[in-house]
Amino acid sequence: WGFQVYDLTAFDLSPLPSQFLWPNHHYTYPAVTLLFFAILSSVWSAVVFGKLVFTVLDAVNAWLMYKITGDRWISLLYWLNPIAIWYSSREGQFESFVVFWMALAILALHKKKLWAFAFLGLGIQTKLFPIFLLPYFLSNMSWKQPRRLACECAWGIASFAPSMLAQLRCDYLMHLFQPGYIPRFNPVSWMLVDPSLYPFFPFWVVVAHWLAGLIFVLGCMYGVKKTGNLVELSAPLLFILSVKASRIGQFWYFMLTPAFCLTISDQKVRRLLFVLSLLLGIRSLYSIFIGPIGYQNPPDAMLLMAKTMWGF
Secondary structure, three states: OHHHHHHOEHHHHOOOHHHHOOOOOEOOOOHHHHHHHHHHHHHOOOHHHHHHHHHHHHHHHHHHHHHHHOOHHHHHHHHOOHHHHHHHHHOOOOHHHHHHHHHHHHHHHHOOOOOHHHHHHHHHHHHOHHHHHHHHHHHOOOOOOHHHHHHHHHHHHHOOHHHHHHHHHOOHHHHHHOOOOOOOEOOOOOOOOOHHHOOOOOHHHHHHHHHHHHHHHHHHHHHHHHHOOHHHHHHHHHHHHHHHHOOEOOHHHHHHHHHHHHHOOOHHHHHHHHHHHHHHHHHHHHHHHOOOOOOOOOHHHHHHHHHHOOOO
């Protein structure tokens, strides 16, 4: 199907097993993520393979974070983050792939590479959230060197080739920005007074993550006051505020938080926010040491997962 898959629903893929879950909804992840999943499935169409790849990516990301900061504690804090441990290795969420492009872009930017903007563009085409790095990248563009600035812009524009090709083949942008179904579900929201946002979770879990988010935001504000650099702190601050204000939010989104903190040059502030980002993994810690809590997949989804765990 190629990029035309964006115009299809799961039911259109029958008689594949995927037709039974979300049968009337279109695929809504950006083009680079679609290509990544296509490559994975061409190698081995098994859930366990994806989990293995995401776990390896977490190790690569930890190394990239060391290369960016020169700080082994940063790498260790990322590697031990319970959110990554639970959602990459156990649940198979692909946020480590998003972190990979974010870290690669920041590393290239620090090394004054023109293609840093291409890496950022590719990252935005994985899950959109890396767009919060844009203020930091814009502040580091070569505004006083017109020729170099033109090259940076060219790399950034060229990186959107996957999305351009997708748009030529189907109604890509429409399905990406106007999906037919956006559930109103955000157990990490600021809105404690609206139980309809977190129907499957104990109230203490929601409150704990509310407090963790507040503490992290206060940590960002402290960082702004200490460094006097709002641009460097804008990425993690905008990310947290956005996720918690959205109508849809998930616990595994916070796997991206450490990557957003890589923009911070002050070592103490950066370490502080890496430590505070661990607080956003309260549900993950509980799940690891006590057991899964909150929403669980229904029996039909679990049956499909069991069948696809090792491929067909």
